[in-house]
Amino acid sequence: MKRVIRLLIVIALCYFVLPASAQGKGDGLRKQAQKSLADKDYTRARYMFLQAYNAYVDAAQYDQAVACGVQASALYHRENLYNEAFKLLYGVEQNLIDGERKADRQMPALRYPITRERLQMYIKLRKSASAKDQLAKLKGWAEAAKVDSLDTDLLYTEANYYYTFGQNQQGDAAFNALVQRYAQQKDYDKARACYKEMISTGRRSGSVTLVARAYDKYMAWNDSISAVEAQEKYDALKAQYDASLQTIEEKDNSLAARQYTIIGLCVLALILAAALVLGGIVLLRFIMQTRKQKKVIKTVNEHNALKTQFIRNISAQMKPTLDTLDASQPGVQALLAFSNHIEELSALEDTLTEPYEMEETNVSTFCEGVMDQIRGTEKAGVTLTVNAPKLTVKINKEHTARILLHLLRNAAEHTPADGKIWLDFKKRGAHTQQFIVTDTGAGIPEEQRASLFKPFSGLKDLTQGDGLGLPICSLEATKMNGNLSLDTDYAKGARFVLELHG
Numbered sequence: 279m280k281r282v283i284r285l286l287i288v289i290a291l292c293y294f295v296l297p298a299s300a301q302g303k304g305d306g307l308r309k310q311a312q313k314s315l316a317d318k319d320y321t322r323a324r325y326m327f328l329q330a331y332n333a334y335v336d337a338a339q340y341d342q343a344v345a346c347g348v349q350a351s352a353l354y355h356r357e358n359l360y361n362e363a364f365k366l367l368y369g370v371e372q373n374l375i376d377g378e379r380k381a382d383r384q385m386p387a388l389r390y391p392i393t394r395e396r397l398q399m400y401i402k403l404r405k406s407a408s409a410k411d412q413l414a415k416l417k418g419w420a421e422a423a424k425v426d427s428l429d430t431d432l433l434y435t436e437a438n439y440y441y442t443f444g445q446n447q448q449g450d451a452a453f454n455a456l457v458q459r460y461a462q463q464k465d466y467d468k469a470r471a472c473y474k475e476m477i478s479t480g481r482r483s484g485s486v487t488l489v490a491r492a493y494d495k496y497m498a499w500n501d502s503i504s505a506v507e508a509q510e511k512y513d514a515l516k517a518q519y520d521a522s523l524q525t526i527e528e529k530d531n532s533l534a535a536r537q538y539t540i541i542g543l544c545v546l547a548l549i550l551a552a553a554l555v556l557g558g559i560v561l562l563r564f565i566m567q568t569r570k571q572k573k574v575i576k577t578v579n580e581h582n583a584l585k586t587q588f589i590r591n592i593s594a595q596m597k598p599t600l601d602t603l604d605a606s607q608p609g610v611q612a613l614l615a616f617s618n619h620i621e622e623l624s625a626l627e628d629t630l631t632e633p634y635e636m637e638e639t640n641v642s643t644f645c646e647g648v649m650d651q652i653r654g655t656e657k658a659g660v661t662l663t664v665n666a667p668k669l670t671v672k673i674n675k676e677h678t679a680r681i682l683l684h685l686l687r688n689a690a691e692h693t694p695a696d697g698k699i700w701l702d703f704k705k706r707g708a709h710t711q712q713f714i715v716t717d718t719g720a721g722i723p724e725e726q727r728a729s730l731f732k733p734f735s736g737l738k739d740l741t742q743g744d745g746l747g748l749p750i751c752s753l754e755a756t757k758m759n760g761n762l763s764l765d766t767d768y769a770k771g772a773r774f775v776l777e778l779h780g
Contacts, residue, residue: 304333308346315349321709321779324353325759331370336732340377344370344388348395355399357707367396376728386422393419394435406443413439430459434472441476446491457499466503473499623733623746626753634674634757636780641703642668645713648679649701652686659696666703671711672780674758681751681762682713685774688747689717693771709780718771722764730764 311326327350334343347370354363371392378384393416400409416435420428433456440449453476460469473496477489528535645666653662682701689699697718704712722730733749748762755762760778 300333300337301339304330304337304339304342304346307333308342311346311349315353320353320356322759324350325761325779327353328366328761329756335373338377338380340374340385340388344374344391348391351395352398355402360399360403363399364396367392384422386419387425387428390416390419390423390428394431397435397439401439401442404442409439409443430456433459437476450491450495453495461503469503470496470500620746623750623753626750626757630753630756632757633759634677634754636672636674636758638670639673639675640668640670642666644673644675644679645682645701645703648682649686651683652690655687656690656699657693657695657697660690660693661698663698663700664702665700669705673711673778677754677758678713678776678778681754681776682715684747684751685715685776689715689719689772692719693717694719697771706777711778711780713776713778714765714773715776716768716771716773721769721772727764727766731762 307326307330311323311330314320314323314326327346331343331346331350334340334346347366351363351366351370354360354366371389374385374388374392393412397409397412397416400412413436416432420432433452436452437449437456440446440452453472456472457469460466460472473492476492477496481489642664645664649662649664656662686699686701693699698716699718700714700716702712702714702716704714706712731748731752733746752762755776755778758778759780760776762774762776765773765775
């Protein structure tokens with residue numbers, strides 16, 4: 279009974295600690311992504327944005343998750359990886375829909391950037407029908423959100439869409455409305471920036487007509503605004519001059535006015551002194567609150583570290599007791615494996631930013647060797663196939679083999695007699711490669727896919743597996759600058775993809 283209570287304590291602590299740390303992990307990963315983006319290391323930036331996106335989803339921080347997911351998608355289609363970009367946006371949208379369902383409300387302001395990114399890709403691909411459909415959805419989200427900045431962005435996006443597909447009249451209408459909006463706000467610099475961006479868009483797309491139209495409109499508008507700005511400056515100077523004349527006339531008319539002026543200045547000085555004292559009090563109070571907040575944050579971080587250490591200590595303390603039990607019993611074996619997995623999972627999370635060392639490896643020999651380790655464990659008549667070219671790539675053999683063995687053993691366990699299991703290797707770019715494990719088993723149920731790589735996502739019979747194998751493999755893939763995913767488009771069994779970036 280005591281052993282069961284200890285186990286329940288471990289599971290409960292894991293449920294509370296992991297979501298609390300997901301927000302902080304997402305912030306850290308997002309900062310790394312932004313730094314890589316500033317350094318123009320686009321592949322790493324994309325990878326770190328994806329990791330930050332997953333962390334924010336785990337923490338239910340959907341605004342940050344959408345921002346990171348959309349940024350990663352933009353980096354995908356920057357390299358013309360449109361399938362990956364569309365697939366990622368679909369996942370971002372599904373997670374957001376799930377969040378809306380939990381919150382029982384729509385989040386149109388977050389739907390907007392997802393739809394806008396999808397529209398930009400269709401425009402770049404010159405798919406007018408799909409782009410038109412996305413533009414209609416974009417208008418709906420902007421209207422539902424009721425945010426001025428989205429209305430402004432929508433006008434710019436409409437103009438870009440219409441000009442791209444040769445609908446110049448509609449493009450002019452949208453662009454004129456955008457410029458008029460800035461003109462009403464007297465933000466002439468932003469209006470000029472819009473014209474210049476439209477000229478740049480025409481040059482990038484090779485549209486001489488768009489460049490000429492935008493340039494002509496810009497010159498005409500700039501001339502008119504220059505006159506308006508000059509008139510405004512003149513009016514301001516004239517108002518100052520008139521005010522000065524009036525002040526001089528008032529002083530000349532009455533010497534007594536000087537006395538009142540001095541009195542007024544004294545009163546103003548007293549008011550200013552009182553304001554300074556009040557401001558000093560407010561500033562002092564703000565400093566005290568800031569110090570208090572820093573102390574609270576430090577205490578929270580210390581408590582999180584203590585919680586993580588506490589989980590490890592519980593796992594370590596379970597071992598001596600388990601060692602006194604009959605190790606041949608399935609339940610004891612399951613608890614020992616669960617304890618080991620908890621320690622391993624914690625160690626991986628603590629060293630997530632410390633990558634594994636890589637070495638040159640012959641892919642064909644490596645894959646054949648991994649497949650040989652599961653031969654004899656498959657059911658009768660199951661065909662084992664390796665499709666790997668004879669080329670050399672840089673990987674960490676130990677941890678790559680461990681991930682592939684876990685996937686292949688799962689495949690061997692769930693593939694029925696006379697089925698098939700494949701291990702494929704594919705190059706996806708100069709610094710990107712994939713190991714793909716495919717089987718003809720029953721596949722992964724739809725309701726289990728979202729939590730497949732998340733540890734402690736539900737109560738399990740430990741004798742049937744603790745569900746920590748795939749989360750551990752996913753963290754190992756991360757330490758190799760890669761990721762492990764399920765191909766949800768494959769419907770004849772299960773297909774897992776281990777993608778590594780050199």
